[in-house]
Amino acid sequence: MNITATQLKQQTHILSHLNAEDIIVTKRDKPFAVIIAYDKYQEMLTQNQQQAIEKKIQALQLIEAINLGGKDYQSIKSEMA
Known part of the structure; x- marks a missing residue:
């Protein structure tokens, strides 16, 4: 409308x-x-916040992989066992 x-x-x-x-x-x-509608607004805010959190987690995982030579923690741990 x-x-x-x-x-x-x-x-x-x-x-x-x-x-x-x-x-x-x-x-x-x-x-x-x-x-x-207010409910739709609240839902959009929640989705936006969740997406922001997911982006931050992905960035941290990328930094961790770079710091570990491109391998994740679990891969390095299994190689050492």
Whole structure:
């Protein structure tokens, strides 16, 4: 759903459509903001945080592999046994 900022100010009942679809607010015919349901917002934040954590873990694993000569800890441990 697309609406103008003026329409949103004048017709707050439009927010009742949030469960069905996101609302794109336009200003001078250009997208200005998006209004989404709070639950969807929370879900997006959680996913974003999880992706950030996964990227950090991957970076740490890469650093560990580089420090160990390209091998992971388990490979080196099994070679020493």
